[in-house]
Amino acid sequence: MNSVVPATIIVAGLVLAGYAGLATARNRRMGVDLLVGLGVLEVLLLVLVGVIVAKLASGARPAGLPTLIGYLIAMPVVPLAAGLWGLMERTRWGPAVIAVAGLVAAVLMVRLHQIWPVIHV
Amino acid sequence: MSEPAAWPEPAASPEPAPPPGSTRTGPGRLLIAVYALFALAASARAGVQIATKFGDAPVAYLLSAFAGVVYILATITLANGSRTARRIAVLACSIELVGVLAVGTWSVADPATFPDATVWSGYGSGYGYVPLVLPVFGLLWLRRWATAHGEVGGTGQGAEDVSADGRT
Numbered sequence: 001m002n003s004v005v006p007a008t009i010i011v012a013g014l015v016l017a018g019y020a021g022l023a024t025a026r027n028r029r030m031g032v033d034l035l036v037g038l039g040v041l042e043v044l045l046l047v048l049v050g051v052i053v054a055k056l057a058s059g060a061r062p063a064g065l066p067t068l069i070g071y072l073i074a075m076p077v078v079p080l081a082a083g084l085w086g087l088m089e090r091t092r093w094g095p096a097v098i099a100v101a102g103l104v105a106a107v108l109m110v111r112l113h114q115i116w117p118v119i120h121v
Numbered sequence: 122m123s124e125p126a127a128w129p130e131p132a133a134s135p136e137p138a139p140p141p142g143s144t145r146t147g148p149g150r151l152l153i154a155v156y157a158l159f160a161l162a163a164s165a166r167a168g169v170q171i172a173t174k175f176g177d178a179p180v181a182y183l184l185s186a187f188a189g190v191v192y193i194l195a196t197i198t199l200a201n202g203s204r205t206a207r208r209i210a211v212l213a214c215s216i217e218l219v220g221v222l223a224v225g226t227w228s229v230a231d232p233a234t235f236p237d238a239t240v241w242s243g244y245g246s247g248y249g250y251v252p253l254v255l256p257v258f259g260l261l262w263l264r265r266w267a268t269a270h271g272e273v274g275g276t277g278q279g280a281e282d283v284s285a286d287g288r289t
Contacts, residue, residue, distance in 0.1 A: 066169050074161065089150040096151040101204065104158065 003120035005048045006109040008094055010121065012041055013109075017102030023095035030086055030094035038098060041105055042079040049076060052119065062116035071112060144202040144210070144266050152262055155255060156196040159248075163240045164189030170237070178237040184224055185239045188252075191217050195259060207263060214259035221245055221252050 016037040023034065049072050062068050082101030086094040112119045145153055167185035175182060191213050198210035225244035228235045240245050245252030 064169075066168070066173065070165055070169065074165075081157075085150065085154055089146065091147060091150075091152045093147050097154045100151065100154055100158070 002051075003050055005044065006119060009041070009048060010106045010109050012037075012044055013102040013105035015102070016041060018101045018107070020095040020099035020102060023047045024092045024099065027092045028095060029090055029092070030098070034086075034095055035083060037095050038079045038083045038090065038101065039104065042076065045075045045079065045105065048118050052116075055118070060118065062118075064115050068112075068115050071108065071115065075105075075108060078108070142266075142270075144207060145273045148262055149199060149202075149266070152255075152259060153196060153199050155251065156192055156199060156259070159240070159252065159255065160189060160192035160196045162248075163192055166240075178235060181235045181237045181239045181242070184220075184241065188217075188220060188240045191220065195256075199259070199263075207267070211260065211263050214256040214263065217252075218256035218260070221256065225253070254260065 009085070016034075019037065020034055023031075024027075052072060078101050082097050085099040088094075089097065109119075109121055113121050143149070164184055165188050167182055170178075170182045171186060195210055195213040195217065198206040198213060221241045221244060225240060228239070228242035234237035235242050240248060240252050244250060
């Protein structure tokens with residue numbers, strides 16, 4: 001499987017985490033910039049879900065199929081949940097939640113590779 | 122760890138309902154986000170493991186499930202923030218801290234019992250040691266919150282008390 005999408009998600013997640021972490025350190029609130037970043041991450045994750053579903057549809061199966069399906073469901077929820085939860089917080093801690101979401105997206109790529117090694121990073 | 126936290130208000134009222142600054146706001150927002158993540162990760166993983174291969178490592182999977190329940194409890198009570206909920210949250214964070222230390226030590230001393238990892242084995246090393254740090258921050262946050270809202274050791278506590286919470 002092409003490694004471009006997971007690699008892009010790792011980079012995007014880490015950049016978002018760094019940027020949001022900076023906002024927290026500088027005592028900034030959530031802004032449109034962070035929401036756009038979350039949106040980009042969401043789109044990338046949805047693309048990856050599509051790629052993996054296509055792979056499953058072609059008949060390939062990982063050893064831990066239930067876990068993979070769990071990941072397919074959970075992955076797109078991460079930026080959405082972080083966006084909603086972070087928007088409720090009009091302090092520096094809103095961006096801190098976004099930073100966690102970015103880190104989680106990156107970690108999920110590594111875990112995905114462990115669950116199904118055909119998903120390269 | 123020692124940010125000059127900007128409290129929404131000093132809140133000197135003696136016996137109020139949860140004031141505007143609830144345990145789910147400010148740093149609590151971040152804490153609950155991470156707790157929710159671990160609640161989902163630990164319980165979902167344990168669920169899959171128990172359903173598909175329980176015999177492989179029953180102790181590890183049951184401990185993972187237990188950890189998941191504790192994380193769920195901590196998430197809900199921190200988000201709720203009422204007086205009762207905060208007490209349960211302290212209990213959940215304490216169980217969690219004891220659990221990660223006990224299971225961590227157990228897994229190092231007797232690896233044979235843990236052919237498969239739990240959230241807490243190796244002191245949470247499989248999860249970047251977040252399981253070890255999380256209950257400490259949870260307890261610090263709850264204590265800090267209570268101190269700032271005048272719930273620790275009677276009334277009339279000054280700001281210097283807030284700075285003393287590092288020794289919890």
